[in-house]
Amino acid sequence: MSTSPAAKPALRPIPLPVTAVTCLEDRAHIERTTTLHLAAGVQRLLLGPVSALAVDRSLHAELTGGRNGDRDGDGDGDGDGASVLDVHLVRAWTPRGPQPPGDEDSPLRRHTYALEEEERALAQRRDRLRTRLDLLGKLTADLLREIGEGAGFGEAEPQRWETELDRVDAERGTYERELFDLDARLRAVAAELADVRRALTEAEEEPPELTAHVELTVRAPAAGPAELRLSHLTPCALWRPAYRATLDGDRLTLQTDAMVWQRTGEDWSGVRLTLSTARSSLATAPPRLVEDRLTLRDRSATERRSVDIELREEAISGLGPSTVTGVPSVDDGGEVRVLHAPAPASVPGDGRAHRVPLTTGTGAAHSEYVCAPELSPLVTQVVRFTNPSGHALLAGPVELVRGSGFAGRGTLDFTAPGASAELAFGSSDSHRVLRETDESRATAGLTQRTVITRTVRLHLSRFSGPGESDDRVLTLRERIPVSEVADVEVRLRKEACSPAPDTLDAEGVARWDVALPPGGRRTVTLVYELSASGKVRGL
Structure with a gap:
């Protein structure tokens, strides 16, 4: 005789807490x-409750350890232990329990909660007043009995009795x-409530909450x-890397953190947290x-x-602080990276960003002041350093801190262990x-040959405060066109440049390292020629 699902005996759920989490990209x-x-x-x-968002096909359970554990450790039950x-x-819709309204609740629901709290406080105050009146009634009865007994024995104290009765x-x-x-x-509160x-019943209908439990069937040879x-x-649930770079003289401290978001319906409290860049959602199909x-x-x-020619712009490098519009996707250099939180982490399931510290490394840093006047007149402090964390630095936003405090935000590109990187600490x-x-x-x-001569003058000046006496080296970068046609x-x-560039690379970027004393000024001149034959059009 089979038992219908409705006739199954009710099981008491066994708590099943979250102990470890591996957070992937999505x-x-x-x-x-x-x-x-x-x-x-x-x-x-019956175990749980668990998150109702759990993927059914990924559910896996095994018994280990103890006298009843699966002795061969493969979870298939072929050993001598329990299997x-x-x-x-098992999912079910259940009414929501009483809880304070949140920011997403309507003003009507928040007003209802405020009236319920006021009604509860007034009822408690009324009970205390009734208790005090009952005690005063007993005290009055005791005084009247004392007056009767004292008058009977001839021990009259009218003045004291009158004072006590009046009080x-x-x-x-x-x-x-x-x-x-x-x-x-x-x-009045009860009527308003x-x-x-x-009105709340007519305007809103509170949906039930979807809960899930794990139903487990096991076989044990012995208790x-x-x-x-x-x-x-x-x-x-997802995570993204984030960093904090602190510059102290010629030392840079880089703190690697993980920003974790999760709204799975349950909190992660004191779990072993692992961060991975694996993309299990991507299909492995050839192009x-x-x-x-x-x-x-x-x-x-x-x-x-x-010959028709065209001038085009190509980005060859980035100078100055980059604008961070949001948290970038995980860039792991094409290889899966795994990071571990050194201490148990707690991430509430509120959907907000929570920062989890991962590693901290300190190393030597080299600072220089760089300016590309064609792009921006600002002089930026660029810090170059070697990855001190011992692991690959994934692309992510960086909070920049130096001696005066918070200096701004920037971005860090993917950096392999031991590789060099650079950060711009503002102007x-x-x-x-x-x-x-x-x-x-x-x-x-x-020959009808066209010759275009361009002259670029860069006027540099330095404003120094009291006590400054050392020269400061300013690195200037200016570009000249690079021809791809004969x-x-x-x-x-070079004879017209003042001074001549220290270097000129194959991409046409000229560089000067100019030393400026406190309050000093200097002018750098760059002269170059574009020469084209008569059949060239487009210059």
Whole structure:
């Protein structure tokens, strides 16, 4: 005879706390452990509650340790210990329990909660007043009995009796008036609360809460304890790296943290937290191959007589602080990275960002003041350092702190262990750079060759405070065009530059290291030529 689901005996849920969490890029792997006291034979247990968002197909349970544990450790029950026969999730809609309203609740619900709290406080105050009036009534009866007994024995104290009776009557009158006012206010609150509840019932319908429990069927050869380890995947959880860089002279301290968000329906309290960049949601499928047709044609006579060129901009480096518009996605350099929290972590399930410290490293740092006047007239303090954390630094936002306090925010690119990185610690107000440009164009008569001469002047100045006496080296970067066609030549006129650039790389970036004394000024001049043949168009 089979038993219908409605006829199953009610089971008392066994708590199943979260003990370890592996937070992935867009989900979390939850691990729960508890000790079960099993009886001999096959039995069905109810554990939880657990998050209703748990993924059913990822649910895995095994019994380990203890006298009833699966001795071979594979969880399949082929050993001599207890084995798991079945495990699945059971979900149900239950009414929400009484709880204070949150920020997302409506003003009507918050007003209802305030009236309920006031009604509860008034009822408690009314009970205390009634208790005091009962005590005063007993005290009056005792005084009257004392008066009768004293008059019978001839021990009359009329003055004391009158004083005591007046004091008791005055207190009773005060408490009775207060009780009358309290009852009136309590009736008014009850009437208003009834109206508000009626309006709340008509305007809002509080949905039930979806709860989940784990139903476990096990078989034990003998009674005794066993350790249960249950794991599953849960969405609505993610993490991103975040950093705090503190500059102290020529030393940089880099603190690596994890910003963790989760709204799984339960809190993580004192769990072993692991952060991983694994992307289990990405499918491993090869890219699709598409046709790419290339065709050849002969140039026309017009195209053979002329060369069309176009100036284009290419970003080759970034200088100055970067604007952080949000937390970037996890950039792990194409390899899965795993980080562990050194201490148990607690992350409430409120959907807000919670900072979890991971590692802290200190190393030497080299500072320089850099300016690219074509991009910005600001002089930025750029700090270069070697990754001191011992692990790869994932791309993420950085809070910048130096001697004067918080200096701003920046971004850190992916940095391998032991590799060099740089951070911009904001602009320096003691420097000013003014950029001026001049251009002249000339054409040779016979060859019709066009020569464009451009002159860039950079005026540097330094404002120093009292007590400053050392020179400060300012690194300037200015670019010149780079030609990709043979008909256009770019030449740096070093004899006209003042001074000549210290370096000029293949990307056309000229660099000067200029030493400025306190209150000093200096002008740097850059001159270069663009020479093009007569058939070149577009300059």
